[in-house]
Amino acid sequence: MSQYSHPTPTSFFLDEEKRTLYLSWSDEHESMHDWELLRWACPCAWCAGEGGQPGVLASKKTLTPEETTLVNIEPVGRYGLTPIWEDGHKTGIYTYEKLRAMCECEVCKKKRPVKR
Ligand SMILES: [Zn+2]
Ligand SMILES: [Zn+2]
Structure with missing residues (x-):
């Protein structure tokens, strides 16, 4: 058992046609991430x-x-x-x-206040 329960x-x-990343999660959620929105949200020091x-x-x-254009995904430790x-x-x-906070699926979008 891990103390990290997220x-x-x-x-x-990677859906190249829709330019969307789909992630499957251990809680059976499937999250959606538009590539462009994902890149705009890049948290690195250079971008952000x-x-x-x-x-x-x-x-x-x-x-x-x-x-x-997203070409691959690499795991970082056990957190990202x-x-x-x-x-x-x-x-x-x-x-x-x-990533979960950015999920653009209908279920997650409804739970979140609309921005912009
Ligand atoms: Zn960056
Ligand atoms: Zn979602």
Whole structure:
């Protein structure tokens, strides 16, 4: 038994047509993540900034197709995943909590207040 009880991803699927990442979870949830939204949410210091400094995403209005094309996913320890993007970027660690909080499936969207 682990003291860390957050659901963990068990498999993933990259839908190139819909440009969406699907993750299956240990609690049987299937989460959906639009590639572009995922890239905009990159939490790394380069993209999101660090120590009060804005990251590069703060000054961008658009991203290139390479920047928003997901080619693979790698596990990080037991708490997160790193997406590998076509432009070579792979420093963003998305924790399981963050991914679940970003899930765009109908069930999760309804539970969340609508932003934008
Ligand atoms: Zn990044
Ligand atoms: Zn969901």
